[in-house]
Amino acid sequence: MMHADPNCVLTGTHFMNGDAACCEGAIAAGARFAAGYPITPSTEVVERFAARVPKIGGIFIQMEDELAASITLQGMVWAGAKSFTVTSGPGYSLMMEHIGFAAMTETPCVFVNVQRGGPSTGLPTLPAQGDMMQARFGSHGDYSTISLVPNSPQECFSLTVKAFNLAEKFRVPVMFMMDECVGHMTEKVVIPDAKEIEVTPRRHASKPPSEFLLFEPGEELVPEMAHAGEGYKVYVTGLTHDKRGYPLMNPASQKELIPRLFEKISRAADELTIVESEGLEDADVVVVSYGITSRVAQRAIEMARAKGLKVGKLRLICVWPFPEKLIRELAPKVKALVMPELNMGQVVIELERCAGGQCKVISVPHPGGTVHKPADILAAIERGAQ
Amino acid sequence: MPKGSVAVTAERCKGCGFCVEFCPTHVLELSNAFNAKGYHPPHMVNAEKCSGCNLCGMYCPDFAIFGYRFPDAKNQKKEA
Amino acid sequence: MSTTADLHIHNPVEDVLRKERIPTIWCPGCGIGTTVNSFAAALLGQDIDLKKTAIVSGIGCSGRVSGYMALDSFHTTHGRAIPFATGLKLANPELNVIVYSGDGDLTSIGGNHLIHAARRNMDIMVVCVNNMIYAMTGGQAAATTPGNSITTTSPFGSFEPEICLPQLVDAAGAVFVARWTAYHVKQLERTMAKALKKKGFRFIEVLTPCPTLYQRRNNMGDGLAAMVDYKNRSKIRNGAPTYEVALEPGGEIVVGEFVDREREDYLTRMRRQLGTNYSELPPQPEEEEQEGCCSSC
Ligand SMILES: Cc1ncc(C[n+]2csc(CCOP(=O)(O)OP(=O)(O)O)c2C)c(N)n1
Ligand code: SF4
Ligand code: SF4
Ligand code: SF4
Ligand SMILES: [Mg+2]
Numbered sequence: 001m002m003h004a005d006p007n008c009v010l011t012g013t014h015f016m017n018g019d020a021a022c023c024e025g026a027i028a029a030g031a032r033f034a035a036g037y038p039i040t041p042s043t044e045v046v047e048r049f050a051a052r053v054p055k056i057g058g059i060f061i062q063m064e065d066e067l068a069a070s071i072t073l074q075g076m077v078w079a080g081a082k083s084f085t086v087t088s089g090p091g092y093s094l095m096m097e098h099i100g101f102a103a104m105t106e107t108p109c110v111f112v113n114v115q116r117g118g119p120s121t122g123l124p125t126l127p128a129q130g131d132m133m134q135a136r137f138g139s140h141g142d143y144s145t146i147s148l149v150p151n152s153p154q155e156c157f158s159l160t161v162k163a164f165n166l167a168e169k170f171r172v173p174v175m176f177m178m179d180e181c182v183g184h185m186t187e188k189v190v191i192p193d194a195k196e197i198e199v200t201p202r203r204h205a206s207k208p209p210s211e212f213l214l215f216e217p218g219e220e221l222v223p224e225m226a227h228a229g230e231g232y233k234v235y236v237t238g239l240t241h242d243k244r245g246y247p248l249m250n251p252a253s254q255k256e257l258i259p260r261l262f263e264k265i266s267r268a269a270d271e272l273t274i275v276e277s278e279g280l281e282d283a284d285v286v287v288v289s290y291g292i293t294s295r296v297a298q299r300a301i302e303m304a305r306a307k308g309l310k311v312g313k314l315r316l317i318c319v320w321p322f323p324e325k326l327i328r329e330l331a332p333k334v335k336a337l338v339m340p341e342l343n344m345g346q347v348v349i350e351l352e353r354c355a356g357g358q359c360k361v362i363s364v365p366h367p368g369g370t371v372h373k374p375a376d377i378l379a380a381i382e383r384g385a386q
Numbered sequence: 387m388p389k390g391s392v393a394v395t396a397e398r399c400k401g402c403g404f405c406v407e408f409c410p411t412h413v414l415e416l417s418n419a420f421n422a423k424g425y426h427p428p429h430m431v432n433a434e435k436c437s438g439c440n441l442c443g444m445y446c447p448d449f450a451i452f453g454y455r456f457p458d459a460k461n462q463k464k465e466a
Numbered sequence: 467m468s469t470t471a472d473l474h475i476h477n478p479v480e481d482v483l484r485k486e487r488i489p490t491i492w493c494p495g496c497g498i499g500t501t502v503n504s505f506a507a508a509l510l511g512q513d514i515d516l517k518k519t520a521i522v523s524g525i526g527c528s529g530r531v532s533g534y535m536a537l538d539s540f541h542t543t544h545g546r547a548i549p550f551a552t553g554l555k556l557a558n559p560e561l562n563v564i565v566y567s568g569d570g571d572l573t574s575i576g577g578n579h580l581i582h583a584a585r586r587n588m589d590i591m592v593v594c595v596n597n598m599i600y601a602m603t604g605g606q607a608a609a610t611t612p613g614n615s616i617t618t619t620s621p622f623g624s625f626e627p628e629i630c631l632p633q634l635v636d637a638a639g640a641v642f643v644a645r646w647t648a649y650h651v652k653q654l655e656r657t658m659a660k661a662l663k664k665k666g667f668r669f670i671e672v673l674t675p676c677p678t679l680y681q682r683r684n685n686m687g688d689g690l691a692a693m694v695d696y697k698n699r700s701k702i703r704n705g706a707p708t709y710e711v712a713l714e715p716g717g718e719i720v721v722g723e724f725v726d727r728e729r730e731d732y733l734t735r736m737r738r739q740l741g742t743n744y745s746e747l748p749p750q751p752e753e754e755e756q757e758g759c760c761s762s763c
Pocket of ligand 3: 402
């Protein structure tokens with residue numbers, strides 16, 4: 001296990017916004033390289049990064065568009081760096097092809113999306129959570145990745161570190177799904193001592209080039225990685241490939257590769273069930289939420305409890321993979337699951353699937369632009385409790 | 387005594403004729419023989435004129451032929 | 467004839483090929499492989515550390531070149547070889563980074579990246595295999611397709627003018643710009659060798675036959691016919707102003723090294739301008755064996 005580099009970590013108590021905290025998290029996690037393209041409300045992350053990293057040997061490059069940024073960062077990774085990009089709505093759409101490329105080539109990296117209202121140019125300066133399904137399914141073809149959702153500037157720091165660590169561990173692109181509120185909200189952020197920040201190193205090739213196969217599933221079904229310039233003559237392609245990385249396009253090789261890309265994540269379902277919960281034991285109704293919406297939900301839960309209702313809280317910190325087992329266990333024990341989201345009902349589809357008809361599932365949709373009114377969530381809780 | 391020769395990996399050949407056309411001394415022709423894929427690989431018809439210059443190799447898009455100089459030819463050249 | 471084993475010789479190009487991947491997917495008479503010979507010879511002809519050499523392609527018939535080279539090979543997405551190469555170079559400046567891809571890939575879908583990499587003077591070398599068509603997808607019109615050509619998407623003849631690549635990259639700031647055809651194997655080798663040693667954004671256009679999907683529909687014969695045509699129509703004009711080198715259907719093909727100038731490359735300028743604001747990576751902390759200590763991350 002490695003720890004963050006003390007020369008680079010801003011240990012201390014700060015008052016900073018989520019975008020700044022995300023940048024500090026990336027640096028703490030070991031990212032010294034990033035490629036981006038400006039877009040509100042995410043740009044502050046790379047603006048800070050551009051100011052921070054030259055002094056610690058890093059480079060931020062502003063590319064000509066998000067298509068470029070989302071693949072430049074992968075070139076950086078294959079040269080041995082930890083790298084990421086940051087964007088919002090329209091830019092995220094442009095990055096989709098390269099999220100698939102990263103999934104296919106098992107390139108560890110982080111895509112930060114500070115979500116804003118959409119579709120299209122939508123509400124550039126206002127919040128939404130409308131890209132949650134896109135985070136899971138946005139690129140073409142079948143793949144699996146991880147999506148983390150912070151609900152405070154503090155988490156924008158600590159979960160960004162986690163996002164990088166999971167990217168390395170599973171060799172996947174990790175989606176860091178912030179939103180405009182969390183990104184622009186300024187709060188206390190405590191950055192711990194570098195020694196207290198765990199950093200997952202790259203799963204680097206442990207064999208010499210003559211014995212090494214670039215896509216041979218290793219421990220936990222994840223292959224080891226060699227970089228350009230190390231004498232391994234790596235072969236990386238977005239085509240379906242064999243263990244050497246050579247294109248091999250037939251049903252058998254597809255069957256060998258694609259299910260493994262799913263399985264390396266699904267087998268770690270317990271580890272990736274990252275939630276915050278409270279009062280689930282005797283709850284009649286559980287409010288399931290994520291990101292900024294969880295903070296409004298908290299208020300609604302308190303209001304409902306004041307009215308004598310038994311309400312539990314379940315905050316999804318890792319939304320994808322979805323905590324299926326947890327929901328399957330919870331659903332038969334409650335009357336209702338209530339899910340407020342800043343979209344017209346996305347993750348609730350998955351919630352409903354996992355609840356399997358064992359309880360009511362009540363969606364509290366919101367088109368975005370602002371957050372829910374606690375009263376709207378409260379009303380749903382009350383309906384659920386009946 | 388020719389200064390060089392060519393080596394043909396017949397199975398790689400796709401019969402494009404580049405090597406035949408661009409050999410400066412017209413050493414090669416496509417043979418009547420077929421390789422497994424049904425192409426006619428080249429053969430030497432003027433072997434004595436081959437300088438081993440490897441221009442045929444430079445043109446061959448399928449890495450199926452290359453020219454080489456005989457070692458003694460090289461030495462002769464050095465001595466000259 | 468085959469005394470090669472006794473002589474301990476082999477086709478020199480094989481030193482930089484992934485031999486086990488031959489035969490290539492390319493058609494008989496396709497010119498892409500011919501350009502690879504020049505490239506291989508250029509690579510082998512000088513003291514270039516092949517272990518520190520990466521080749522990046524986009525998608526297309528030409529985009530398959532990276533995968534046949536025994537280098538660090540990256541077969542990326544359609545149009546995005548240049549930004550991927552940019553990432554490689556920035557994160558490891560020791561690498562020689564070469565982009566090898568097709569005309570459609572580099573100049574249409576990837577055209578914006580081409581312009582901006584030239585503008586930044588990113589230290590990469592780009593080889594553009596220009597067969598004047600989208601070959602891999604079945605012969606559709608490209609930005610490089612000569613006017614009037616019949617293609618699958620211009621069945622009545624194309625009516626768009628073709629782009630002049632040397633002029634474009636020259637205007638955008640490339641420090642080295644050349645054009646040859648697959649016929650010019652030796653000249654191409656020398657130009658590639660020179661470009662490999664130069665710093666900054668280097669661009670080499672190579673016209674190549676595509677008998678299957680371009681020439682056939684335009685009654686232009688086979689690959690060999692195209693090679694002979696290149697030989698007959700080419701005129702070497704080193705140093706020609708790039709506004710004079712546009713390709714006219716059936717007209718003269720101006721070839722040669724057009725631009726060779728000096729300009730600070732991206733990383734050099736970045737370091738100079740950042741001055742004391744830039745410092746190389748501080749020493750990395752030692753790997754520690756003891757178990758983790760915190761839950762906050
Ligand atoms: C985003 C995207 N759009 C379209 C394609 C389909 N496609 C594959 S290769 C190609 C054209 C390649 O043309 P060129 O770069 O000239 O290469 P060539 O095959 O002619 O060598 C296209 C359009 C793709 N792979 N990706
Ligand atoms: S080596 Fe030179 S002379 Fe001999 S066949 Fe080849 S091209 Fe002709
Ligand atoms: S150039 Fe190569 S592929 Fe073409 S005919 Fe000669 S040996 Fe065969
Ligand atoms: S389609 Fe054209 S470019 Fe592609 S391999 Fe065949 S001849 Fe070459
Ligand atoms: Mg083409």
